[in-house]
Amino acid sequence: MTPHIESRKEDISDTVIMPGDPLRAKFIAEHYLEDARLINSVRNCLAYTGKYKGKEVTVFASGMGIPSIGIYAYELYKFYDVKKIIRIGTCGTYQKELNLFDLILVSSSVSESNFGKVFGNDDSEKVDSSAILNQKLIEASNLLNKHLSIGNIYCSEAFYSMNSTLSPLVSKYQCLGVEMESFALFHIAKQLNKEASCLLAVSDSVVSKEETTSEEREKGLTDLIEVALTATII
Numbered sequence: 052m053t054p055h056i057e058s059r060k061e062d063i064s065d066t067v068i069m070p071g072d073p074l075r076a077k078f079i080a081e082h083y084l085e086d087a088r089l090i091n092s093v094r095n096c097l098a099y100t101g102k103y104k105g106k107e108v109t110v111f112a113s114g115m116g117i118p119s120i121g122i123y124a125y126e127l128y129k130f131y132d133v134k135k136i137i138r139i140g141t142c143g144t145y146q147k148e149l150n151l152f153d154l155i156l157v158s159s160s161v162s163e164s165n166f167g168k169v170f171g172n173d174d175s176e177k178v179d180s181s182a183i184l185n186q187k188l189i190e191a192s193n194l195l196n197k198h199l200s201i202g203n204i205y206c207s208e209a210f211y212s213m214n215s216t217l218s219p220l221v222s223k224y225q226c227l228g229v230e231m232e233s234f235a236l237f238h239i240a241k242q243l244n245k246e247a248s249c250l251l252a253v254s255d256s257v258v259s260k261e262e263t264t265s266e267e268r269e270k271g272l273t274d275l276i277e278v279a280l281t282a283t284i285i
């Protein structure tokens with residue numbers, strides 16, 4: 052047990068799917084997993100372990116933002132011997148060619164965040180996802196006939212901002228969109244020699260101002276969930 056996770060070590064698979072929203076973790080467990088059991092509810096950060104097409108997987112919510120995913124990802128890798136974490140989440144897009152619910156596989160996460168420096172003395176503003184795990188996600192998307200856009204993401208520390216200009220990192224690294232967690236996840240995986248990837252569905256557009264409802268976000272993300280789960284059994 053850790054300060055934030057009440058599970059026993061044997062309750063958590065070496066492969067974790069990590070949505071931000073605890074209710075999305077519950078939705079995945081109830082709709083996709085066989086024999087799913089609740090293995091964490093500390094702070095309502097719900098986590099379930101079950102089987103997807105016969106193979107064990109854990110679905111563990113991260114909460115929102117770099118500090119929250121930083122706690123769960125670290126504890127899972129370090130104290131529960133988790134090897135792979137696939138974050139699944141939503142993002143805003145900067146690209147007018149991308150539509151709501153399109154899928155983005157994150158190559159690298161870029162941010163002004165101090166997380167890498169504070170956590171691991173690494174001041175890189177750009178940190179990569181796992182090429183091996185990404186390859187599985189690409190194979191899964193091909194198997195399911197789902198299109199993935201592959202590129203960099205801007206990881207923001209503030210959902211709301213008084214600043215109307217975009218971060219210079221967005222154009223410097225041609226970011227496809229914005230979310231708030233991948234930078235911490237990739238930095239932690241890099242320091243601990245683990246695998247981490249991030250698959251995102253577009254939930255809003257910074258360009259067209261279109262957005263999805265919270266109900267659609269909870270229920271309408273089936274492509275995202277199915278590609279991620281399929282990658283765990285390849």
Ligand code: HPA
Pocket residue numbers: 141142143207209210229230231254255
């Ligand atoms: N900004 C930051 N994170 C997000 C957004 C956004 O517009 N949409 C979904 N996650």
